[in-house]
Amino acid sequence: MKKTIEVKTPFGKLTAPRGFGANYRRIAARHAELIGKGKPGEVIGAIRDVLGLIGFEVSIEDVAEWDAQRRVEAHAYAYNVHARASDNPIPRHPKLPWLPEPWRGPARLIFGSESAGPTVIR
DSSP states (O other), X not given: OOXXXXXXXXXXXXXXXXXXXXXXXXXHHHHHHHHHTTXXXXXXXXHXXXXXXXXXXEOHHHHHHSOHHHHHHHHHXXXXXXXXXXXXXXXXXXXXXXXXXXXOEEEEEETTEEEEEOEEEO
16 A cells, blocks of 8 residues: 555645645645735744744745745644644654754753754755
8 A cells, every 4th residue: 555645735736645635735725825825934934833843943045945845744744743742642644754853953052951952954
């Protein structure tokens, strides 16, 4: 059985892990709606924010260069990881092969002690 499916979105066909097609369609539709309203910065900001919650840092410029596939899958993956951390009983999104390990960035002083910062994605 295939582990991925193709889903129709406003950006064309995107590939999603089996079981996450509806989520990818919803996220893509929201991205398209905001972009259509002339608010691509809100899409980029939402992706950066949710990636930040799970231990990644990415620049505005880098996210702006991503294609729809990467934007939607990064948003879906990060949202899923964050929701699961709150003990929500939802299926685990497969790890994205292009995403490194989280929290491997330069050490930062947090609450008086040094700890690894977010992993920088380029």
